[in-house]
Amino acid sequence: MADGQTLGNGALITQTFDPYAVRAQFPILSRTVNGKPLIYLDNAASAQKPRAVIDNLVAQMEGSYANVHRGLHTLSNEATEAFEGARETVARYLNAPHHDNIVWTKGGTEAINLVANGIGLSIEPGDEIIVSEMEHHSNIVPWHLLRERRGAVLKWIPVLDDGALDMAAYAELLGPRTKVVAVTHMSNVLGTINPVQAITEMAHAVGARVLIDGCQGAVHAAPDVQAIGCDWYVITGHKLFGPTGVGALYGTTEALESLPPYQGGGEMIAVVEKERITYAAPPHRFEAGTPPIMEAIGLGAALEWLSAFDHGAIAAHEHGLLLRVRERLADRGWLRELGTADGKGALFTFTVEGAHAHDIAQIIDRYGVAVRAGMHCAEPLAKRFGVTSSTRASFALYNTTEDADAFVDALIKAREFFV
Missing domain, CATH: 3.40.640.10 (Type I PLP-dependent aspartate aminotransferase-like (Major domain))
Known part of the structure; x- marks a missing residue:
């Protein structure tokens, strides 16, 4: 993220943010899951812990x-x-x-x-x-x-x-x-x-x-x-x-x-x-x-x-990851994103046509990608949008562009099981 970039709300980013340096402070992010590097995108449920903690x-x-x-x-x-x-x-x-x-x-x-x-x-x-x-x-x-x-x-x-x-x-x-x-x-x-x-x-x-x-x-x-x-x-x-x-x-x-x-x-x-x-x-x-x-x-x-971090820089970084996921999944008729309000945080919650959210999450996990599936303890909201469950990828400051790409790649492969 370059210095001087502005957010959608007009806030100016005054500090370059390095997610790779941040990631190195989280020991758990060096492990593998199912033979793949861990891609942890369940941050809205609970975040991982840095070495300092x-x-x-x-x-x-x-x-x-x-x-x-x-x-x-x-x-x-x-x-x-x-x-x-x-x-x-x-x-x-x-x-x-x-x-x-x-x-x-x-x-x-x-x-x-x-x-x-x-x-x-x-x-x-x-x-x-x-x-x-x-x-x-x-x-x-x-x-x-x-x-x-x-x-x-x-x-x-x-x-x-x-x-x-x-x-x-x-x-x-x-x-x-x-x-x-x-x-x-x-x-x-x-x-x-x-x-x-x-x-x-x-x-x-x-x-x-x-x-x-x-x-x-x-x-x-x-x-x-x-x-x-x-x-x-x-x-x-x-x-x-x-x-x-x-x-x-x-x-x-x-x-x-x-x-x-x-x-x-x-x-x-x-x-x-x-x-x-x-x-x-x-x-x-x-x-x-x-x-x-x-x-x-x-x-x-x-x-x-x-x-110790510039929160504006963190927000810009996380928003960039959300935009990357959206861009790569644009025009996919089988996918529905829940929540597109201006200025939203870095959550990507979605449904896949013809597939249950739990199945999507379990298949994605085979590729080392951790996401959440269900009603997310928000049943009235699920009913408002006419869904019984959804899958959620949620980003944090230690996630990277590679994480976003790994999630999209795993999701596309998961979709292929139901075609």
Whole structure:
């Protein structure tokens, strides 16, 4: 990618990006699968881990592991410093005002459930929650639980044929009974990048709170939660090149303070007596029990590593891979791409005429290419596009032009099985 290239949004790339140098930092990418070099294109499901994260986790286990907070001994103090330092790293990555705006969770799903459970106590029958047709089940089911348990009404923002949200329809859905708008930053199926700042402003105008699911969007560009203006923003570690079992919830100070505790236990309390309990202030109010210590510190290491790159250059590189795949597969009457909205992320989700998505994925795997097949935890979206399953290739910063070509070559060969 040459210096000075511009993206579709007009952003100027100021740094050359070398995916081959990045790729060399991922040990797993040197292995073979079925006798072929591994071509890993399942990044939207989970990303691989760089040497910096692997070494960080090993160093913790070998030299500095202990439980955090109140230990008073050297190892505990070291672990606490690293643990809280990772919280500060997440805050910087999201441009949160303060590290106390960051709550550790075990992933994006728990973060959304934390918010939904807290809000649920104030939901009355007939109160409205708006989600979109493109949401991951993690941002649907927690709100369905409020429909079942509290009588909330779910309203759905339609998705247009190109995969963009129908913003005019969204405006019509908003009203005096709208309590929450919960929308993904980037679709895990379509790649659509939603106008989350506008979505937030429109929701706030009617007094609703806004949760943004950033599990996909935060990977390809560092979000600015203050510019977005949302009440809550959710990320998960394993998609951000970090460990599994850890995520984070950003919340404004007011939004976090408005929520009751999610779970009870150690750390989330200030005082425990026989007659009463005084809860800790956020974020610790929501971090009952021993947290994912090594995982949180590992996520901090992943974000430090990721922040060293020019995100504009990464986006341009990934978009170039998507364009190459599209160009090579253009005018193939047997292929249907799902999601073609302007400015979409580097996801290529498709169906093949006369072939099941699972069969396509399994045949492609014979050539060492890892892709995902199914409904991608987005059943309402699959029904919207009239499909029962699809195959998804998702690109990351370590993928190369050769990876894109290997995927296309394998797909064309897979298609031949069904002709």
